[in-house]
Structure formats: structure tokens, C-alpha cells
Amino acid sequence: MKLIDLSSVQNVHQHAGSYLDELCQLLEFDYASYATINPVSGDVQGYANYPDAWKLHYAKQSYHNLDPTLTQSAKSIAPVDWGCFEQNTKFTKVFKDAHDFGISDRGLTVPVRGPYGDCGLLSVTRDCSPVEWEKLKKSVIGDLQASAVHMHDNVTKTGVLARAISMPALSSREVEILQWVAAGKSQQDIGDILSISHRTVEVHLRSGREKLGALSTPQAVGRAIGLNLIMPG
Amino acid sequence: MIITIDSLNRHKFGSVLDDMYRLRARVFQGRLGWDVNVQDGMERDEFDDLDPTHVVSLDDDGNVVGCMRLLQTTGPHMLADVFYSILDGEPPLRSSRLWEATRFCVDTARLSGGKSRNSISYVTSEVMIGAFEYAQKAGVLDAVAVIDPVMNRVLKRSGNAPYDYVGSAKPMGKVTAMAALMDCSDERIASIREFSDIRGNVFSSEEEVIALIAEKSRPKSDNCIPFRPAKGSSGELQDYFVQQLRDANSPEEIVAVRQLIEAVSGTLSDKSRQALRRFN
Numbered sequence: 001m002k003l004i005d006l007s008s009v010q011n012v013h014q015h016a017g018s019y020l021d022e023l024c025q026l027l028e029f030d031y032a033s034y035a036t037i038n039p040v041s042g043d044v045q046g047y048a049n050y051p052d053a054w055k056l057h058y059a060k061q062s063y064h065n066l067d068p069t070l071t072q073s074a075k076s077i078a079p080v081d082w083g084c085f086e087q088n089t090k091f092t093k094v095f096k097d098a099h100d101f102g103i104s105d106r107g108l109t110v111p112v113r114g115p116y117g118d119c120g121l122l123s124v125t126r127d128c129s130p131v132e133w134e135k136l137k138k139s140v141i142g143d144l145q146a147s148a149v150h151m152h153d154n155v156t157k158t159g160v161l162a163r164a165i166s167m168p169a170l171s172s173r174e175v176e177i178l179q180w181v182a183a184g185k186s187q188q189d190i191g192d193i194l195s196i197s198h199r200t201v202e203v204h205l206r207s208g209r210e211k212l213g214a215l216s217t218p219q220a221v222g223r224a225i226g227l228n229l230i231m232p233g
Numbered sequence: 234m235i236i237t238i239d240s241l242n243r244h245k246f247g248s249v250l251d252d253m254y255r256l257r258a259r260v261f262q263g264r265l266g267w268d269v270n271v272q273d274g275m276e277r278d279e280f281d282d283l284d285p286t287h288v289v290s291l292d293d294d295g296n297v298v299g300c301m302r303l304l305q306t307t308g309p310h311m312l313a314d315v316f317y318s319i320l321d322g323e324p325p326l327r328s329s330r331l332w333e334a335t336r337f338c339v340d341t342a343r344l345s346g347g348k349s350r351n352s353i354s355y356v357t358s359e360v361m362i363g364a365f366e367y368a369q370k371a372g373v374l375d376a377v378a379v380i381d382p383v384m385n386r387v388l389k390r391s392g393n394a395p396y397d398y399v400g401s402a403k404p405m406g407k408v409t410a411m412a413a414l415m416d417c418s419d420e421r422i423a424s425i426r427e428f429s430d431i432r433g434n435v436f437s438s439e440e441e442v443i444a445l446i447a448e449k450s451r452p453k454s455d456n457c458i459p460f461r462p463a464k465g466s467s468g469e470l471q472d473y474f475v476q477q478l479r480d481a482n483s484p485e486e487i488v489a490v491r492q493l494i495e496a497v498s499g500t501l502s503d504k505s506r507q508a509l510r511r512f513n
Contacts, residue, residue: 077239112307119308
């Protein structure tokens with residue numbers, strides 16, 4: 001999956017909209033939105049590529065206080081399919097209006113929990129048949145999880161100073177594996193070298209990649225070298 | 234049968250959660266001797282307030298016989314904040330594709346050995362299948378589970394061996410605790426199903442569980458035909474008591490029926506009362 005790398009742009013806020021556009025295009029959704037709720041103030045900060053008329057209407061009606069896809073989804077650890085809100089009168093109210101703006105009530109929200117009690121919600125929607133929806137969900141759910149955490153980490157880590165002093169906490173196993181990747185070894189090779197399963201290699205690599213805010217392994221290697229965590233291969 | 238309970242549906246399953254907290258108290262404080270906080274016979278901690286998902290196994294009578302708690306590793310979780318000694322000073326794994334499983338236990342007092350429906354092995358497998366299928370659907374690829382060596386052995390023997398461990402085992406109460414890695418893959422789920430011979434869907438619908446719990450909380454009395462006293466039902470009541478007296482197997486049971494007759498004699502007609510007193 002190729003997306004704008006939000007951790008390499010100067011201003012996350014300027015690129016958040018394009019990130020959502022690309023996400024929709026790649027994963028075949030109509031619209032996407034991201035919101036984060038400040039754990040202290042309760043303020044909602046968000047981005048969406050919905051039509052402006054709907055965004056305006058949504059804000060005017062203060063639907064963010066009503067919309068269960070925002071208020072409820074944070075309570076789940078798993079992605080929340082909006083189908084579970086079918087009987088929810090608040091949901092019906094918001095999405096009856098949404099329908100008038102050409103926005104489907106078929107969607108889901110991926111909740112991401114951050115280390116400080118912060119929470120981010122990536123929502124996607126698509127007007128399609130139930131069969132098509134289930135198929136789509138199954139094929140993109142992993143990419144959605146990864147995109148949600150990428151967006152959340154980068155939005156909450158904004159500010160030049162915050163980023164300058166943030167040093168990802170990589171374990172020695174994660175560093176060791178990245179070092180072998182930098183040396184050109186495959187996951188299978190690394191498993192053999194370290195006498196661990198290739199699945200263990202993968203789980204540490206995935207974790208290290210996400211901690212570095214990288215979208216791909218080569219990028220993670222580059223970043224780890226930049227941070228003096230590993231030596232160039 | 235498995236039900237997943239989180240903060241979206243927990244208002245429907247309050248009594249199931251209470252039962253689960255009681256099971257956890259018996260296992261983690263009682264059997265394993267961990268330093269956990271138990272109040273009113275229930276073991277709860279701060280992670281239960283962080284909206285986790287509980288994977289709960291119920292037996293056919295609606296008793297909680299097994300459970301596991303799931304949290305994202307991107308946010309606060311036990312390996313990062315409580316069990317960090319297991320990690321030997323290393324930072325924890327953090328990934329949107331990795332969940333943490335804690336408080337995994339089964340009711341060894343209620344369950345038997347062997348592989349039958351009510352065995353430790355069956356319920357362990359059922360909880361694991363439920364957790365892995367739930368995680369898979371969420372796009373999660375692996376789980377890191379905090380377990381004790383006994384559970385570790387059970388997993389190894391039931392087609393569900395961890396593929397690796399993080400950090401090293403550390404003393405915790407009477408036993409040690411360790412962090413095991415397991416993939417949420419089709420292969421692993423198939424292997425557990427093969428071993429435990431659990432073929433069908435392990436999940437129950439919310440409606441099924443609600444019905445089961447309602448049935449469980451209804452008062453039951455053994456060995457007697459249920460009746461609903463209604464106006465003018467004196468004849469039925471008389472027949473009922475006659476049946477009870479006939480079926481009585483011991484003098485004690487006869488005394489019990491006689492006491493019941495006296496207790497409800499206000500609802501009986503004079504004729505019935507006299508007929509029953511004469512009955513031998």
C-alpha cells in the first residue's frame with residue numbers, strides 16, 4: 001500500500017486531507033474521516049473528505065456530540081461496523097441527514113488507542129451491497145488498522161519540538177532485526193541467524209516499523225539509521 | 234459457547250461479567266496466589282476500566298467457565314505498565330496488528346479432565362478459538378498472552394503451542410508468569426479445532442446468551458412439578474399435593490410435603506384441606 005507518509009511532511013494538518021483521499025482511492029471507499037478526542041479537554045479534532053456541505057451541516061448541528069460512530073466506537077478494541085448502530089436513534093438521526101448529502105450509512109470505524117489515554121478514530125464509508133461490503137472489509141481491514149495508527153500517531157505527535165525530542169523506544173530485539181534487514185537479510189535468514197521463528201522476526205519487525213512511524217520496512221531501516229539506532233548495512 | 238463482551242454491550246451482561254470477575258478471583262488470588270485486588274469476591278483491576286474486550290465461555294447452564302481479556306498494544310496494557318519485569322527491561326512490542334491477552338483462565342473446579350464438553354481442555358480451546366477468530370476479523374495478526382506454566386503446558390498439548398516468548402518467565406505469586414506469542418492464523422485455529430473436535434461456530438448470539446441467563450436466574454426446585462396458584466385452582470393444587478405425597482420416598486419428604494400443605498392451606502378450599510389431611 002502506498003500512501004502519503006505523514007511522518008515525513010512538515011505540516012500534518014495540511015496533508016491529512018490528501019492522506020484520506022489516497023486512502024479512499026487505494027482501498028475503494030467513498031469517504032474517510034479521522035477524529036481524535038483530547039483526553040483532557042474532550043475536544044474533538046478531525047479531518048474528513050466529505051463534501052463541504054455535509055461537513056458544514058454536521059458542525060452546525062453539533063452532530064459530533066450525537067454521532068455514535070464517534071461517541072461509541074472508542075469503547076471498542078476492534079473495528080466497529082456501523083451495522084451495530086442500526087437500532088440507535090442517534091445514529092438514525094445523523095445518517096438520515098447524511099443520506100440527503102449522498103453519504104451512505106454503510107461504514108466502519110477503526111479505534112486506535114494511544115499510550116496516554118488518547119484515542120483516534122478512522123472511519124470509512126461506501127455505498128454498496130452487503131455482500132460487497134463484507135468482502136471489502138475482509139480484504140482491507142489490516143491496511144485500515146495500519147493506516148489508522150499511522151494517522152493517529154502523526155496527528156497527536158505534531159509540533160516540531162515534540163517530534164525533535166521523541167525517540168522511539170525500540171527493544172534490542174527490534175534493533176537487532178532491523179540491523180540484519182539493513183544488511184540485506186531476508187526474514188527467513190534472520191530467523192535462522194537468531195534461532196527464532198520467522199513469525200517472531202515478523203512480529204518484531206512490524207512493531208519496530210510502527211514505532212518508527214514508517215510505512216515500509218526500507219523506510220524503517222532508513223529512519224533507524226538516521227536515529228543512530230543501527231549502522232548502515 | 235462464547236460471547237464477547239466489551240463496553241458497547243456490557244450493559245446487557247452485567248451478571249455474566251460479575252461471574253467472570255468471581256472466577257478470576259478464585260483462579261488468580263486463590264489458585265495462583267497472584268497479588269491481585271479482590272473486592273466482594275470479585276477480581277478487578279484498572280485495565281478492566283479501559284474498555285477491554287472479554288472473551289467469555291459459558292457452559293450449558295450459563296455458568297462462566299473460562300475467560301480472557303483483550304487490549305490493544307498501541308495503548309495502555311499490562312505488559313507495558315504492570316508485567317514489565319517479564320520484558321527484562323526492554324520496551325514492549327507495540328503494533329496495531331498485535332493484541333495483548335491477559336487474565337486467561339478456566340474454572341478447574343467446575344470442569345473435568347479429558348476432552349468432553351465440560352473439560353478444561355475443551356473450554357481452553359473454545360476460549361482460544363473465540364479470541365483468535367475475533368482478532369482475525371479485526372485485522373489483528375498476532376497475540377501476546379500473559380500466562381502461567383500450567384496454561385503454557387495446556388496450550389502446547391492442545392494443538393496451540395506458542396511460537397515464541399517475549400522476555401523471560403518471572404515469579405508471580407505461587408507460580409511464574411510468561412509472555413507467549415501466538416499467531417491468529419487460519420492454521421492455528423484449524424489445529425485447535427482439530428485437537429478439541431470443536432467444529433461449529435463457537436459464538437453465541439447476544440439473544441441466546443440473554444435467554445440462557447434469564448433461565449439460570451429463575452428459581453428452581455428439584456423433583457417437583459411447577460405450578461402457578463390461581464384463583465379457583467384448589468382442585469389442581471390438591472391433585473398436585475396428592476401426587477407429591479405419592480411420589481415421596483422417605484418419611485422426611487412426606488413431612489416436607491405436609492409442611493408445604495400447611496403453609497399454603499389458606500389458598501385451599503376446606504374440602505381439599507380435609508381430603509389432604511386424611512391422605513396417607
